[in-house]
Amino acid sequence: MKEISDVHEAACWAERVRAAGLSLGLVPTMGALHAGHSALIERARAECDRVVVSIFVNPTQFSPGDDLEGYPRSTAADVDICAGLSVDLVFHGKTSGPGGVYTPDFRTWVKVEGLCEPLCGRFRLGHFRGVTTVVSILLGIFRPHRAYFGRKDFQQNRLIEQLAADLHTGVEVRSLPTVRDADGLALSSRNRCLGEAERQFALAIPGALERAVDAFEKGEEQHVRLAERVREELEATPGLDVQYVEALDARTLQAPADGTISGSPDGVVLAVAALVGDVRLIDNAWLCRDTGDAGE
């Protein structure tokens, strides 16, 4: 397994892969890898001739007040995980300086209008602009055939699908189901910042979502009713500071045109964000009658 931190070297490596007629899969991450990341890497490994994992804690997606310095980092363990999963290249992005991800006079921002404002966009100003910009840069460096993302970050996925199409990147965006711990909590690098008591509070989130999915599977069609129920449950949970519980059209991320879930052709995403102490957690359930993916 190769490790590179210089963007030009990384781009040359990717160019050689493509020139050899091999398919390239990119898994962008901010490190502190867990089984959710591993699932993306394993899928990329199964579908592509060469796999690159980028590990870059992207400063432009942290809003003022977000804890960039405190973001969990575990580079040596991450490299071991990648080696264990037969990754071909780990790209350790540097923010700036020669060969850095951001050029010295960086001025180009990618903003996906209409999709970046709702949900987390209301609470993390500038966050998605940072995400879509860094993903665009990574797609520019590697020009992969496929890029892999997790549906835990449902809104992020929609933004990336949109930018990949709008910018004619040609990349196939692959969105994979949320991987959870045995107790139901969605895996997240930030979970390692939770104390034992906080973790117990956090479990109310997957619990409430699971009950909503059950109700949906038993025929409940009124997304407003499902969102209300989840909100009531979470607001009654001590230790949770709920930022939002919303049911939105899974494609437009706007209020569904119809009162029913089946009225949205791509289904409805039931999305939650809450603070447990200082730790911000997000989770969602994708309610869609056609895909059989509900609750993933």
Ligand code: AMP
């Ligand atoms: P991050 O390192 O948190 O920026 O995440 C990198 C990628 O891993 C993103 O596409 C996330 O959506 C994905 N990811 C994070 N947590 C999970 C999870 N629990 N299940 C599946 N994918 C995940």
